[in-house]
Amino acid sequence: MAAPSDSESPPRAEPALRAIAMPADSNxxxxxxGGWLLSQMDLAGxxxxxxxxxxxxxxxxxxxxxxxxxxxxxDEVSCYAEVIKVGRTSLTVKIESWVRRFASEEIAKVTxxxxxxxxxxxxxxSVERMTKIALEVAIAA
Numbered sequence: 001m002a003a004p005s006d007s008e009s010p011p012r013a014e015p016a017l018r019a020i021a022m023p024a025d026s027n028x029x030x031x032x033x034g035g036w037l038l039s040q041m042d043l044a045g046x047x048x049x050x051x052x053x054x055x056x057x058x059x060x061x062x063x064x065x066x067x068x069x070x071x072x073x074x075d076e077v078s079c080y081a082e083v084i085k086v087g088r089t090s091l092t093v094k095i096e097s098w099v100r101r102f103a104s105e106e107i108a109k110v111t112x113x114x115x116x117x118x119x120x121x122x123x124x125x126s127v128e129r130m131t132k133i134a135l136e137v138a139i140a141a
Contacts, residue, residue: 008109010098015078016044021071032071037097037111044079045093049117052083052091057117065113074102086131090118
């Protein structure tokens, strides 16, 4: 994925998660660990997937992950999640992370990724129903 342009802006949707990057999440130079940011994205994507599946889901794959810019202590991190594909037993979620810089109020995209989640066994039928409904809606459109 290409680095975001300076003219890009965050999605218009409400963020699935917001957090402040804290000193405990940083290295000695003040950059936030990528694993912390990945964890925030996983939480945000899980929230979107659970709402769509109406039940528990688990991450089984990260199809792509790009770190565009560093996150610093004090940055407000907002993760936006969108379900982009619903299969018989899985959901694919695109997640973008944006920051509002602590000192300057600058807004910048820092990461984006595509996560795949699978539903619990008891929820597989629910995802199949959602897929059928989505297909019916798509065909009718």
